[in-house]
Amino acid sequence: MPAEQRIEVLPDLESLSQRALEITVEQMELALAARGRFNIVLAGGSTPKSLYERLSQEALPWSAFHVFWGDERYVPPDHPDSNEGMARQAWLDHIPIPAAQIYPMPTFLPDPHQAAAQYHQELLVYFQSLDKPTPDFDLVLLGMGPDGHTASLFPHTPALNVTDQFVTVGEKEGQPRLTLTVPVINQARCVLFLVAGANKQAALGQVLTKTGDPQAYPARLIQPDETLIWLLDQEAGLGWSDE
Numbered sequence: 001m002p003a004e005q006r007i008e009v010l011p012d013l014e015s016l017s018q019r020a021l022e023i024t025v026e027q028m029e030l031a032l033a034a035r036g037r038f039n040i041v042l043a044g045g046s047t048p049k050s051l052y053e054r055l056s057q058e059a060l061p062w063s064a065f066h067v068f069w070g071d072e073r074y075v076p077p078d079h080p081d082s083n084e085g086m087a088r089q090a091w092l093d094h095i096p097i098p099a100a101q102i103y104p105m106p107t108f109l110p111d112p113h114q115a116a117a118q119y120h121q122e123l124l125v126y127f128q129s130l131d132k133p134t135p136d137f138d139l140v141l142l143g144m145g146p147d148g149h150t151a152s153l154f155p156h157t158p159a160l161n162v163t164d165q166f167v168t169v170g171e172k173e174g175q176p177r178l179t180l181t182v183p184v185i186n187q188a189r190c191v192l193f194l195v196a197g198a199n200k201q202a203a204l205g206q207v208l209t210k211t212g213d214p215q216a217y218p219a220r221l222i223q224p225d226e227t228l229i230w231l232l233d234q235e236a237g238l239g240w241s242d243e
C-alpha cells in the first residue's frame with residue numbers, strides 16, 4: 001500500500017500532459033535536493049508523447065538526468081514502434097542530456113532473453129555505483145493499455161511473476177518485449193500513471209476498485225511503498241476522483 005496515493009482527472013490529454021510535466025519537475029527537484037541526480041524511467045506507447053514534447057521545451061538541469069526505459073518492443077530504435085525512438089524524437093534529441101546518461105534497452109542483441117539479462121546487469125552496475133543493491137528510481141512513468149497491461153506486463157503472462165530479475169521478457173501476440181519487473185517498479189519513489197481514452201475505462205474500473213484479478217489486470221500489481229499517482233483524462237477517468 002503506497003504511503004501516498006491519488007487520482008487526478010484532467011479534462012483532456014493536453015492538460016493531463018501539462019500536469020505530468022509539473023509532477024515530473026516536482027519529483028526532479030526532490031531528487032536533486034536529496035541526491036543530486038534524477039533517475040527517471042520512461043513509458044512507451046502513445047500517451048506520454050505530449051509530455052515528452054513539453055519536456056523538450058523546458059530549460060531543466062539536464063546534466064543531472066539519468067534516463068531509463070520501463071519497457072521496449074523488440075525493434076531497432078528507428079522503427080516506428082520503438083519506445084526509445086519515440087522518446088528521442090519527441091524529447092531527448094532536443095536537449096543536452098549527456099549521451100552516456102541515456103540507457104536504452106539493448107534491442108540490438110539477437111536474443112531478447114540475453115537483452116533482458118544485459119539490461120538487468122546495466123541497472124545492477126549503475127545502482128551499485130550509487131551504493132544501492134537494487135534499483136530505486138526517483139520517478140517511473142507508466143501507461144496502461146485497454147487490457148490493463150502496464151509497461152510490457154501483459155495479462156496472464158509469466159513476466160508478471162518474475163521477482164529475481166530487474167528486467168524480463170514480456171510478450172504481446174507472440175512478439176517479445178523487454179520490461180522492468182514488478183518489484184523494481186514498486187521500489188521507485190514515485191510511480192506516475194498517464195492514462196487517456198475511453199477504451200481504458202473498463203480496465204481502470206478493475207484496477208482502481210481493487211476488485212480485479214492482478215493477473216488479469218497487471219496494473220493492479222503496481223503498489224510502490226511511497227507515492228502512486230494516477231493522471232486520467234476525462235474520457236478514461238469518467239467517475240474517478242479521490243477528492
Ligand SMILES: O=C1O[C@H](COP(=O)(O)O)[C@@H](O)[C@H](O)[C@H]1O
Nearest residue numbers: 043044045046047143144145151
Ligand atoms: O504497449 C504499450 O502500451 C502501454 C500503454 O500505451 P498507450 O499507447 O495506451 O499509452 C505503455 O504503457 C507501454 O509502455 C507500451 O509499450
